[in-house]
Amino acid sequence: MDTDFLEISNGQALSREQIPHLTFDDFQKNAMKIVWGGGKIVQYFGYADNSIVKLMAVLRTDKLLVAGCDAPDEYPSFSNKCEPFQLFEREIAEQFGIVPKYHPWLKMVRYHPNSQGKKDVFGNDYTEDIPGNYPYYSVEGDEIHEVAVGPVHAGIIEPGHFRFNCIGERVLHLEIQLGYQHRGIENLILKADSKRLPIIIEGIAGDTTVANGVSFAQAVEALTSIQTDQGSRIIRIIGLELERIANHVGDLGALSGDVAFLPPANYCGRMRGDFLNMSLLICGNRMGKGLVRPGGVRFSIDDEISRELMRRINELEPQVEHVIDLIFSTSSVRARFEDCGIVSTSDANHLGLVGPAGRACGLPYDARRTFATEYYPGIDIPENAKTTGDVYARAKMRAEEILQSISIIKSLLKDTIETNCVDSEVFNLPSSSFVVTVNEAWRGELSHCIITDAEGKILRYKIKDPSFHNWNGLAMSLRNTEISDFPLNNKSYNLSYCGFDL
Amino acid sequence: MLNTLKNRFEQGYRTSTYPKKTVELVPRYRGRPQVHKNAPSDLVVKCAAACPQDAIDIDRKLINMGRCVFCGICERISEGRFISFTRDFGYSVAEKDHLLTDGEIPSLADHARQHFKKLFGRSLQLRQVSAAGCNACEADLNVLATPFFDLARFGINFVASPRHSDGIVVTGPISRNMKTALLQTYEAVPDPKVVIAVGSCSISGGPFRGSPEITEGLDSLLPVDLYIPGCPSHPMANLHAFLKFFK
């Protein structure tokens, strides 16, 4: 493609001078052209450089493309013509007070004042501490009623607010308001001691600890030219795949519970724990906290642990297979899963859905294939894609990935894994540099980006959780769906609140 | 039907016999820290400097379990000569002072509020509030409902409405945006009520301390009765604390 954006590879360190710094108009024209041509947005964010606000975009085709520009105080919104930018533009408006004029849906993202002390774009008063304090999209008419759910939900789950506009049982529109989990992570990283960074990163989203840890470590390694050994690359993949399996197994159980088929709900709950306990066996923490650090991993998988992992996996694999078979061969389950919460391939493409949610709608993108890192280039990841875009497809996608991940781990455990463990290496980042990393977390494409200043201090740390793309997919699934099918659809995505809210 | 039965048979009976028989966790699990007071001061200083949570009190040679994320870096650096982690998950405390410890942790049962034991010992309904938790502490509470732990066999349940509950279990560093919802949930619980802080975040702000978007310590907002440290606390630590405190 003919573009002014620069082609880069995943996890490639660049000096900031190498990144094309375009005029705003050229930046906008090029970015839109790439996205119209089928490109997707990996990152698009603002950052303040000596009190000048600048913009940076990383787009993807089958390559990664990057360019930046100075941010005008206000500009005609891209989203007006090219919707995939809408949430990114709102985030930039919230974080830096830059106004995207004529934005079709300019509402806050996480409910916090901007970092530049500029006038609030949304006219919010932040002494009132309720993100939901805002006029929701509402449908009018005699038969219309609204249902408000959250932020505190019925179960043990994270907070968020869901506002349904319904006609009878049928949902016409679901609006999702997040921000309750906002901890100010991106700003905290800028002022925190570097020894704290891995701990903060692992707290972005506990169910995605390993993927975030890996994304951070890769970024630091690229910038500092630290090499990792093969053993640590293998252990990282084992950690990532265990994370994927545990979450998918748990969600299959939850889905089964939501259609009142209780046996698999209980079995999956137990088996999920067994996979988490494998992470515990490796690194002493069920969520994999503490496993990955810049330079490698902190815990080895010696032959004894490897044998024990293999033994546990061999014991679990048939049980997992049989429970999956039980779920998908039960007609009452299929009756509820099939045709429920459909998102068409073209809508999914438009929304830029990623991960299993995207693959369930026929978008085969998997960062493990397209932008393979660590030991993934040596592993054959099947091209997974379904086309029906319903709960069934999302559940089936998860089921298939569980079995694939199990066989990946088994193949990696065949040989002895040798690695030199690292601990809490201190690292100094180079000045005026840039790096972006992309990994396939269990929910989909996760990306971290670091920009450093002239002293090598972190000027911007940008995190994009896959949920940033996918929450709108859930809202779309609910269109014309019975409100009673909300929990089922919600579980089929199981998106991250804290990963989104940061 | 046959398939259902076959699966049932294959899955077997999974509920642990805890507390009758104790549960052994794996060697790399980091539970109650043990401080070795005879460690040389320079080693203590080195550990404190490397501790990502600034959880080590150099002068008194103590560890603050409310801040600690049990990463084990201090143990690695000192090769276990200053701090070593035991596999004991019974480290929860009822008094804030007990969080700062050399590893000799006062028995939770002795410090439990006796009136709670009387009121809730046979039936305890809890409302969980995730206040910006990273979903790991939440997950390791949720898991108590699965067959291995089976919390309900002790008469303890997590319920949907605060009005049906005897107290709240709070996770996360209480973001500014969740504060009102948390306080309203607390208000909605009928008196007398218990407040339990689970995880480094809710006890001290955890990994997020220093951010203006969070609250450093649930006890600055509400009276906390039970502290369960960890990042996240292992489900066995949660179960142990609930049983010792209420039974």
Ligand code: SF4
């Ligand atoms: S285990 Fe706790 S005290 Fe030790 S270094 Fe980690 S956070 Fe600090």
Ligand code: SF4
């Ligand atoms: S204490 Fe640790 S595991 Fe628990 S919510 Fe905080 S960051 Fe997550």
